[in-house]
Amino acid sequence: MWARVARLGRWALVGGHRAFATEVCRGGGRVTAEVIAHLERLALVDFGSREAVARLEKAIAFAERLHAVDTERVEPLESVLEDRCLYLRPDNVVEGNCVEEILQNSHRVVEEYFVAPPGMCCAKYFNSELRPEEESWWCVKAL
Amino acid sequence: MTFLFSFFSLDHCGSRLGTKTMLGRSLREVSAALKQGQITPTELCQKCLSLIKKTKFLNAYITVSEEVALKQAEESERRYKKGHSLGNLDGIPVAIKDNFSTSGIKTTCASNMLKDYIPPYNATVVQKLLDQGAILMGKTNLDEFAMGSGSTDGAFGPVKNPWSYSKQHKAKRKEKPHAESEDPDWLIAGGSSGGSAAAVSAFTCFAALGSDTGGSTRNPAAHCGVVGFKPSYGLVSRHGLIPLVNSMDVPGILTRCVDDAAIVLGVLAGHDPKDSTTVQDPFKPFTLPTLTDVSKLRVGIPKEYLVPELSREVQSLWSKAADLFESEGAKVIEVSLPHTSYSIVCYHVLCTAEVASNMARFDGLEYGHRCNIDLSTEAMYAATRREGFNDVVRGRILSGNYFLLKENYENYFVKAQKVRRLIANDFVNVFNSGVDVLLTPTTLGEAVPYKEFIKEDNRTRSAQDDIFTQAANMAGLPAVSVPVALSNQGLPVGLQLIGPAFSDQQLLTVARWFEKQIHFPVIQLQEIMDDFSSVSENEKLPSISLKQ
Numbered sequence: 001m002w003a004r005v006a007r008l009g010r011w012a013l014v015g016g017h018r019a020f021a022t023e024v025c026r027g028g029g030r031v032t033a034e035v036i037a038h039l040e041r042l043a044l045v046d047f048g049s050r051e052a053v054a055r056l057e058k059a060i061a062f063a064e065r066l067h068a069v070d071t072e073r074v075e076p077l078e079s080v081l082e083d084r085c086l087y088l089r090p091d092n093v094v095e096g097n098c099v100e101e102i103l104q105n106s107h108r109v110v111e112e113y114f115v116a117p118p119g120m121c122c123a124k125y126f127n128s129e130l131r132p133e134e135e136s137w138w139c140v141k142a143l
Numbered sequence: 144m145t146f147l148f149s150f151f152s153l154d155h156c157g158s159r160l161g162t163k164t165m166l167g168r169s170l171r172e173v174s175a176a177l178k179q180g181q182i183t184p185t186e187l188c189q190k191c192l193s194l195i196k197k198t199k200f201l202n203a204y205i206t207v208s209e210e211v212a213l214k215q216a217e218e219s220e221r222r223y224k225k226g227h228s229l230g231n232l233d234g235i236p237v238a239i240k241d242n243f244s245t246s247g248i249k250t251t252c253a254s255n256m257l258k259d260y261i262p263p264y265n266a267t268v269v270q271k272l273l274d275q276g277a278i279l280m281g282k283t284n285l286d287e288f289a290m291g292s293g294s295t296d297g298a299f300g301p302v303k304n305p306w307s308y309s310k311q312h313k314a315k316r317k318e319k320p321h322a323e324s325e326d327p328d329w330l331i332a333g334g335s336s337g338g339s340a341a342a343v344s345a346f347t348c349f350a351a352l353g354s355d356t357g358g359s360t361r362n363p364a365a366h367c368g369v370v371g372f373k374p375s376y377g378l379v380s381r382h383g384l385i386p387l388v389n390s391m392d393v394p395g396i397l398t399r400c401v402d403d404a405a406i407v408l409g410v411l412a413g414h415d416p417k418d419s420t421t422v423q424d425p426f427k428p429f430t431l432p433t434l435t436d437v438s439k440l441r442v443g444i445p446k447e448y449l450v451p452e453l454s455r456e457v458q459s460l461w462s463k464a465a466d467l468f469e470s471e472g473a474k475v476i477e478v479s480l481p482h483t484s485y486s487i488v489c490y491h492v493l494c495t496a497e498v499a500s501n502m503a504r505f506d507g508l509e510y511g512h513r514c515n516i517d518l519s520t521e522a523m524y525a526a527t528r529r530e531g532f533n534d535v536v537r538g539r540i541l542s543g544n545y546f547l548l549k550e551n552y553e554n555y556f557v558k559a560q561k562v563r564r565l566i567a568n569d570f571v572n573v574f575n576s577g578v579d580v581l582l583t584p585t586t587l588g589e590a591v592p593y594k595e596f597i598k599e600d601n602r603t604r605s606a607q608d609d610i611f612t613q614a615a616n617m618a619g620l621p622a623v624s625v626p627v628a629l630s631n632q633g634l635p636v637g638l639q640l641i642g643p644a645f646s647d648q649q650l651l652t653v654a655r656w657f658e659k660q661i662h663f664p665v666i667q668l669q670e671i672m673d674d675f676s677s678v679s680e681n682e683k684l685p686s687i688s689l690k691q
């Protein structure tokens with residue numbers, strides 16, 4: 001085993017370093033302002049700071065390493081259970097009548113509805129100066 | 144080949160019950176004590192509750208469900224009196240990671256987003272434990288939404304590793320004794336199921352549930368000196384486990400010995416109509432057979448796991464463990480998992496992508512935190528999520544959305560899924576070549592002090608710390624971390640065994656054999672638990688086992 005480990009040591013030094021070395025991202029790794037705005041819109045999470053953008057850039061640079069792997073003619077693996085039939089239960093109602101319990105975790109309800117503020121289409125939703133026009137309309141979402 | 148192991152049996156699952164206090168026993172042992180009436184479920188529950196209070200500084204629990212526990216203990220007591228106990232788990236104190244839904248008990252995921260959330264239902268695994276009469280002591284601490292490897296990134300503060308306060312570590316600690324302030328340089332518990340691992344390690348419960356997406360059960364198990372088992376994907380229901388990465392998440396089991404993990408698995412495993420990814424093959428709870436002959440066993444040592452970052456001590460213990468298998472007649476073979484070095488990056492992309500999708504449910508509308516901004520629905524969503532999630536979670540959501548952008552989808556997400564197949568195939572090839580089980584380290588080294596740990600950011604840390612554990616999740620394989628020895632710092636080191644998919648019973652059988660050979664020492668926390676002195680007689684013997 002000792003000899004084995006020593007032998008492995010040299011081998012792994014080559015492979016292992018590849019895994020932890022920093023790498024330069026394609027195209028300099030900069031994420032454009034448009035992409036940032038688009039991501040914030042999609043994720044409904046704001047970056048909030050330059051560090052957060054830098055973190056994304058690092059995450060992308062790290063992901064670039066995937067491109068070193070030859071995946072020609074390899075099918076993507078979505079689930080390790082791909083060879084088994086997916087179980088579907090019969091489409092019968094077996095539970096229910098728990099509206100009260102479900103609603104109790106919401107901060108704002110009217111009768112059996114969750115209440116949301118008015119307006120979904122506000123381009124600059126992060127900008128608190130912009131007020132939606134139809135102020136009086138509140139969205140409700142049925143349970 | 145020199146034989147380096149002693150064969151005294153004084154580990155947790157060993158005999159000599161007379162010298163152990165109740166809390167120091169294994170689950171099976173304390174279950175026997177309950178059946179024989181040596182202790183009642185209420186007494187046992189109270190002992191655990193009082194120890195939970197004494198060890199509150201570990202921050203292992205987010206919620207202690209004292210009232211519920213005492214009520215459950217009373218019910219259990221009635222069953223024992225009538226002679227109708229429900230089985231091995233009846234009256235046994237257990238803890239649940241705070242990302243499993245518990246009806247009527249807060250489930251926070253260690254996030255401000257869910258800090259007041261009370262689920263209206265139980266996760267299937269929780270329900271199964273309760274149906275067997277287990278006593279729920281509380282909900283354990285974790286990294287926010289289980290994203291992390293230290294249990295340092297939760298909204299309720301970090302978990303402290305009980306070994307920081309052990310006699311073994313204090314005796315070997317490098318730092319000067321006079322610098323001992325009120326709270327010395329305490330060590331991280333590992334993560335993300337650090338609260339569960341610390342709870343089991345500090346004797347406040349006999350088993351705990353963790354979750355394991357990239358190593359979150361095995362990593363803290365290794366750092367806290369307990370057994371951490373990740374079952375095959377599809378064997379145990381995820382219904383009610385708040386998802387991180389649906390295609391890799393599995394409920395994990397933390398116990399003080401392998402046998403106990405098998406008992407808990409017996410209760411949890413099996414098809415659940417509420418989780419379509421549980422397989423329908425019938426599952427029969429098993430008693431682990433005692434393995435006496437390992438000469439037919441083929442143990443694989445993946446050469447790619449010997450990375451430069453691996454500590455010398457762990458490397459040496461790994462090597463000695465391989466020697467042990469060999470000296471007992473097993474065939475130890477060097478094997479190759481050529482895509483190992485891409486596993487972490489592949490995981491990084493798949494994890495953030497699934498996180499981006501999974502975290503979309505937290506919008507402040509139906510449950511969880513809701514901000515005060517009412518300008519528009521989107522403004523409300525965005526502000527809620529800014530207030531509710533920590534930097535790590537927000538960062539992963541943003542990265543995931545980036546990888547899922549139309550123009551990036553093929554390049555990153557689908558590419559990662561392809562690499563995932565290569566990684567999974569590596570394991571298939573190795574197991575098809577006749578290897579029964581793989582032996583690897585669980586972590587690169589022992590637990591590090593909190594101050595050291597937080598110098599690196601979460602992503603870097605997770606990428607390093609999950610390196611040995613995470614491929615098993617990619618391939619859906621069962622894996623178990625077994626504590627093997629103490630380092631020069633008096634801290635636990637764990638080694639991992641990985642088996643083919645759905646070979647859980649065989650894997651645990653081998654793990655139990657392995658555990659029996661090495662007698663990992665019992666943690667000595669006398670100063671915390673004054674009634675624990677009697678366990679200390681173990682203190683000399685185990686040091687001969689897997690020592691340098």
